[in-house]
Amino acid sequence: MSTPFSLLLPVYRGDRADHLARSFQSTVHEQVRRPSEVVVVQDGHVGPELASALERLESASPVPVRRLRLKHNVGLAQALQCGLSACSHEVVARMDADDISLPHRFAVQLPLVEAGADLVGAGMREFGESTPVAGLLRVPPTDPAGIAVEARLRSPFNHPTVVYRRSAVLQAGGYRELPLLEDYWLFTRMIESGSVVANLPEPLVLYRVDAGSYQRRGGLRLLRSELGLQRRLRAEGFTSRAEMARNIAVRGGYRVIPVGLRKSLYRNRFTIEAGTLGETVEREAGPLGHRQDTQSCTRPEPRLDTRPGAGRELA
Template sequence: MAEAIESILSQTLADFEFIIIDDGSTDHSVEIIESYRDSRISLIRNGANLGLSESLNKGFGLARGEYVARMDSDDVSLPERLTRQVAFMEAHAEIGICGTWVEIIGEPAGHVWRYPTAPDVINCMHLFGPALAHPSVMMRREMLAKFGTLYDTSFKRAQDFELWVRASEYTSLANIGEVQLHYRRHDQQVVHKEEQLVFAGKVRLLQLYKLGIIPSPEEFKIHQSISQWRFEVDRGFLENTEKWFSKLIDTNKRVKVFSETTFSEVLCDRWFEVCDALTELGPWTLKKFFLSPLSCKVKLSWRRRVAFFLNCLLFRRRG
């Protein structure tokens, strides 16, 4: 926690209020917070454990600044984070929520999550999952107050995903294409993975309903698997994925919920990712990919194209 606090106090943008909410901690968190003598810090102690959604809503209710940024107690903001985000929001009045790329610390460390930066791509990516890193976001407080958009307390998990999708109905979302946060991975995230899948699934269903699609149990199972990168090494799975993506693209062409061009590109890119993960099926996957209409908008570097080709052939040889 000390590292997280110090990363905020050492920001190059120094004019801010620092609201820290202690949600019923039983460790030495409060002692650590109280050890800092900085007038910008306001420690708020919940009388009982309220959970993340209610604690965040409480923090937003107390905030007075034009912008509200958030971060978890085990993450680290880079020194320029607030400066960069405020400058971006000042230059882009249409953006209501702004995130950044993040670098993973903990186990495994060093990987960078490069989220999409363009609002229309973000909207399309939300069909599968959150396209902003929750601890990295900055939001316009006036926007939250005007539309009454806070975290839905019925969502124990995926509350950020639900908020992003709901907020995108009246504002644009963007990411700054540079790392401004170090995000810590830990075992507790794995413990809640199945619960996360359930709540995130509810948000995905709302997106599908917006398209006018009520998926069958089989279709939704495919969609959940694709969203969670849980692929079955099976020809039937890949064939069903192709049918499902084609249905999504054809439906959006009719109802025009998402940008038609961007939506097709996002789905086609995801089609390649699924095929690339199933190279164990050998040359059949290679043939399936290149013969599918979904492949026409996939933009692959020659290195990735060659790697995909070779991986399919190598699995044939191993078999």
Template sequence: MGVYNPDEKRLKVSIQSIQEQTLKDWELLLYDDGSDERYAEKIYMFSQMDRRIRWIRSRENKGLAFALNQCIRRAEGKYIARMDDDDISLPLRLERQCRFLEENPEYGWVGTNAGLIDDTGIWGEEKLPELPEAKDFLKYSPYIHPSVMFSREILENCGGYCISKATRRCEDYELFMRLHAAGMQGYNLQEKLFLYREGKDSYGKRKITYRFCEMQIRWQGFKRLRILKFTTLPYVCRPLAGAVPGIKTARRMMRRKKDAVPGTTGKGKTGII
């Protein structure tokens, strides 16, 4: 879990959701990515909530990709699960994912469907393709990054997350396209095992700089996946569409407001980063 100047109440709830997991053999790597002092003190205090939490402090803010790579290097688990500091893992999440990877070693990682939350509660639902293919990357990433559990070996073999200005805010999109292009395969459990915090207009507020960076990531990723064609060029430019008032993304259109439903025993310690 990479953390930078977090909302304290949300961070506490996020950590508690890991403590409440039915799978008990886990470690939580809580990486403070150069937070201001008053936040840093709170993050350290939260790291004392459970002996299975490992606190790591960086004096300088270097971004999520760097933070996650540091966590991967220090993690002790056979599997590595992602988690953001304002999301919530439902109780069966780690157990279901760990069991799936144990029983299906042909898959390198596994995500889940999710309920979408903001300050008002659950406002929508994210349903993802069960077995994503190259074409599923055209609209957006077919995985909810903080819901994913990876095989540690997969992350180590691929070199982890790409650290660059271009991949900032898109490090997960770039990673998943790179893994697919290398012939590896992920899976999405068709259960809502996660609550993903995303405002109804959060994508629309993304800075124009990040939109152009995402276009670059899409161009490179589509080339790797061999789906860059004249007919797919509009998808390369898709990030700019979100900057035009009144245009809704396809992701938003596919969401429906429903209650999130909680998603059995995995082997090997799981690390949450």
């Protein structure tokens, strides 16, 4: 029998209901190999439109949906950690609430996990509002040695594409708070702890970008997270002193340069041009119904929302 797996989907008040509906439709209804369950983590209060969309999605889902309602917004890292504890299965797939999975995503990723991989990513294709053609392609390294080398400068995985073993994530310490860089930090710890990692070059996720995407990749707040990440990677022995110095100069500098230059560097360094998709990626998600399925998770005291474009950092 095929390995059962959970889909982990965090949602917070900054997400759009129509984007969430499309994401859910593509990652559940349209999949050749569907998840066995969906764990939706509602990170704090959401508005009525988003709450209504969640209820309709749960009602119409062809697989069981569990929604964890966190009383307060705790940030992406803690929301994901809480969600992991609620997943019924060892294998977990990640998805963001505004991206789109291609129909064969899990059909090609799960066999690698079943063959022994602990963490499997894939390529992804960028798209924007009402874009009927392909955007830029982001193709990750596929050789395990290349993944390890790349991880010492930038994330070797496109985080919206990953499927992993929960035990490997927990062995590496799970998700830890580091605004916009949580996934990258987790991946380095998984590599360091001996996880078997793999990437598929094929784009299996359409990654949504908007006018503010390049703005969010910089600024003082993200620079502080960047410096914190580099200190942690050095303290953990993942990078050398020379690599830390290089990363602070290269990655830190990237956070403070003008947005136009940042956009140009990102496109030239990390992506390649793609051809047409063949059909519009934005379309109606279809009729949705209604259901309630509530769980709770004890969390810390209220926090300020730290997630403009939560978890969207890639470079």
